[in-house]
Amino acid sequence: MVSHAIGLFHDPESALHAAGQLKSAGFAQPEIMSPVPIHGVEEVLGPKKSVIKRFTFFGGIFGALGGFALAAGTAVMYLHPTGGRPIITIPPFLIISYEMTILCGILATVLGFLISARLPVFRERIYVPETAVDKFGVTVPCDSDEQFSDAERILEQAGAEEVRRLGDPS
Amino acid sequence: MSSEQKPMQYSDVNDDIVRSLVVTGRKYYITLAIAVTVMVTCFYFPWFYQLYYGIGAAGMNNPTVWGTYLASFIFWIGLSHSGTLLSCVLHITNSEWRKAMYRSAEAMTLFSLLVAVTMVMVHLGRPWFIHWAAPYPNQMELWPNFRSPLLFDVIAITTYLTGSLIFIYMGSIPDFAAVRDRTSGWRYHLYVLLSLGWRGTDTEWHRLGWAYTFLAVLIIPLAVSVHSIVSWDFAMSIVPGLHQTIFAPYFVVGAIYSGTAGIVTVMFVLRKYMNFEHFITKIHFDNLGKLLLLLSLLWSYINILELFTAWYGGTSTEYEQLRYKLTGYYSPLYWEMILFCAVAPLLLISKKIRTSFVPMLILSIVINIGMYTERFLIIATTLSRQYLPESWRLYTPSMVEISILVGSLAMFITLFLLFVKIFPSVSIYEVKETMPKPQKKNGDRSW
Numbered sequence: 232m233v234s235h236a237i238g239l240f241h242d243p244e245s246a247l248h249a250a251g252q253l254k255s256a257g258f259a260q261p262e263i264m265s266p267v268p269i270h271g272v273e274e275v276l277g278p279k280k281s282v283i284k285r286f287t288f289f290g291g292i293f294g295a296l297g298g299f300a301l302a303a304g305t306a307v308m309y310l311h312p313t314g315g316r317p318i319i320t321i322p323p324f325l326i327i328s329y330e331m332t333i334l335c336g337i338l339a340t341v342l343g344f345l346i347s348a349r350l351p352v353f354r355e356r357i358y359v360p361e362t363a364v365d366k367f368g369v370t371v372p373c374d375s376d377e378q379f380s381d382a383e384r385i386l387e388q389a390g391a392e393e394v395r396r397l398g399d400p401s
Numbered sequence: 402m403s404s405e406q407k408p409m410q411y412s413d414v415n416d417d418i419v420r421s422l423v424v425t426g427r428k429y430y431i432t433l434a435i436a437v438t439v440m441v442t443c444f445y446f447p448w449f450y451q452l453y454y455g456i457g458a459a460g461m462n463n464p465t466v467w468g469t470y471l472a473s474f475i476f477w478i479g480l481s482h483s484g485t486l487l488s489c490v491l492h493i494t495n496s497e498w499r500k501a502m503y504r505s506a507e508a509m510t511l512f513s514l515l516v517a518v519t520m521v522m523v524h525l526g527r528p529w530f531i532h533w534a535a536p537y538p539n540q541m542e543l544w545p546n547f548r549s550p551l552l553f554d555v556i557a558i559t560t561y562l563t564g565s566l567i568f569i570y571m572g573s574i575p576d577f578a579a580v581r582d583r584t585s586g587w588r589y590h591l592y593v594l595l596s597l598g599w600r601g602t603d604t605e606w607h608r609l610g611w612a613y614t615f616l617a618v619l620i621i622p623l624a625v626s627v628h629s630i631v632s633w634d635f636a637m638s639i640v641p642g643l644h645q646t647i648f649a650p651y652f653v654v655g656a657i658y659s660g661t662a663g664i665v666t667v668m669f670v671l672r673k674y675m676n677f678e679h680f681i682t683k684i685h686f687d688n689l690g691k692l693l694l695l696l697s698l699l700w701s702y703i704n705i706l707e708l709f710t711a712w713y714g715g716t717s718t719e720y721e722q723l724r725y726k727l728t729g730y731y732s733p734l735y736w737e738m739i740l741f742c743a744v745a746p747l748l749l750i751s752k753k754i755r756t757s758f759v760p761m762l763i764l765s766i767v768i769n770i771g772m773y774t775e776r777f778l779i780i781a782t783t784l785s786r787q788y789l790p791e792s793w794r795l796y797t798p799s800m801v802e803i804s805i806l807v808g809s810l811a812m813f814i815t816l817f818l819l820f821v822k823i824f825p826s827v828s829i830y831e832v833k834e835t836m837p838k839p840q841k842k843n844g845d846r847s848w
Contacts, residue, residue, distance in 0.1 A: 241839055242839040242840055243838060243839070262602045262603060263603045264601045264602050264603075265601055265603070265606070266830060266833055268609075269606070272603045272607070281608055283608065305536055305544035306547065313548075323548045323549075323553070324547060324548075326553050326630070327553070327556055331556070331560075333626075334559070334560040334563060337560075337563065337564045337619050337620075338563070338567075340616055340619070341571070343612065344571070344609065344612035348604065348608035350597040352597070353598055356598065356600065357600075358600045360582035362601055364412050365415075365839070
């Protein structure tokens with residue numbers, strides 16, 4: 232059965248160091264859980280890429296085109312000439328386009344966030360509530376007792392106040 | 402944090418904020434009961450009365466077809482302008498002092514927007530046809546007129562409401578998770594849903610950081626556009642006193658001005674009644690005071706400019722409008738506005754005033770009374786004094802309108818009171834970020 236070793240640290244530097252040590256000892260990608268965002272994670276665990284910016288960008292483009300198409304399309308579908316002015320009037324329709332750019336940009340950003348952060352999840356997962364208060368947790372999956380002992384040793388050497396073994400809830 | 406107090410720990414922040422959510426005193430319930438009672442009696446009853454007897458129950462007439470309902474609409478939209486906008490600007494510029502106050506400021510945005518939308522419904526007369534403003538296929542094959550500034554308003558405010566709601570929610574996800582672990586019963590289930598299964602992993606923080614910044618970048622131009630568009634409801638007409646190019650920046654500056662004053666009021670109340678003295682300090686009031694001073698000067702400059710352009714232009718209609726504004730029926734209100742929004746805020750030049758809580762509270766309320774007057778005057782002085790003297794007619798709000806105005810304030814207070822018991826009103830994780838990082842307990846570890 233897959234279990235997880237989780238080491239709880241008092242400070243972020245020790246947690247980062249432990250994660251780096253685990254990674255260089257050949258463990259699968261360690262995860263750090265913390266009450267605040269930690270700086271320097273990418274230097275230790277490798278660069279993180281996110282697709283959110285693409286979502287925002289294409290969401291914005293979609294909104295810009297969609298907003299203009301909505302205003303222009305509905306104007307063409309029900310012709311209502313006023314004072315000899317053009318049916319597709321650029322300046323006011325650009326305002327609709329502008330607002331829809333932002334609206335769709337925002338909605339796409341949220342979608343991008345949820346997809347890339349793999350949320351929402353409502354089933355039980357490896358988690359220690361102290362990491363939402365004042366502890367910094369480092370967790371790795373362990374396939375065997377030997378692997379857990381190795382992880383425990385590394386975590387303790389790095390300064391973990393406590394190391395726990397958690398079963399995989401799934 | 403005052404120097405004589407024990408330095409705060411991370412766990413103290415969780416304790417304080419969770420306590421603010423779950424421990425509720427009698428004062429809170431009494432205030433809530435009063436707010437709900439005032440809201441029902443002063444807002445909903447008069448509104449139902451108006452729906453039953455018709456829009457004539459309000460004091461609006463021809464030519465003053467817009468009255469205090471729309472003045473209140475601009476006021477509430479304006480009040481919404483500092484919360485999310487200021488929060489976004491301060492987030493992008495990485496201002497530390499933002500972190501303790503932004504959540505409540507954003508809530509202020511959200512609730513003032515909701516009240517503003519309700520004010521439009523009240524003004525409509527037949528609010529059950531509000532869906533006609535939405536572009537949806539219908540049997541008459543009619544579509545809304547996208548060339549109308551009123552429809553720009555619908556789209557802009559919907560976008561702003563959506564954006565503000567998402568922005569405050571996204572920033573609260575880690576805090577919902579922190580609160581989830583400390584609550585039980587219905588609250589636990591609510592926070593389980595709201596926190597989406599957040600665990601605070603490095604990947605989640607990374608994604609949240611990016612998404613939050615992108616949202617901030619998108620919301621800044623949105624907020625500016627919203628109040629510009631509200632100003633076009635007026636400026637795109639050919640009414641003297643309204644048809645002015647300066648109106649968009651005038652409205653935006655006015656909105657941020659009254660919104661910032663609103664934040665000061667809310668901060669005072671939170672600090673005093675939610676026991677947030679540790680988080681909301683003199684530094685916040687000092688910075689907000691400086692911002693208010695700057696905005697009051699900008700606002701005064703635009704007002705002088707408006708008068709000067711009308712006077713220098715010298716066209717008879719503009720000139721009459723100017724004369725009427727300064728010396729006519731509504732002139733006492735005009736001079737009250739100048740006193741409250743241009744003269745009184747000059748006191749903020751003194752650091753002693755900026756760092757004193759009660760004077761700041763009084764000033765913030767005075768500024769918002771002045772700003773409400775400004776919005777009232779924009780409508781009342783112009784529509785009642787258009788081109789031909791035969792169409793001049795005074796406007797005074799009826800009791801129904803005044804009552805609904807009072808009720809709208811009670812509605813805002815009710816929403817805010819409910820908010821402080823559901824949302825952590827100070828951001829737990831961002832306040833922690835402003836605190837000294839926990840250091841290694843034993844400096845001589847082997848590594």
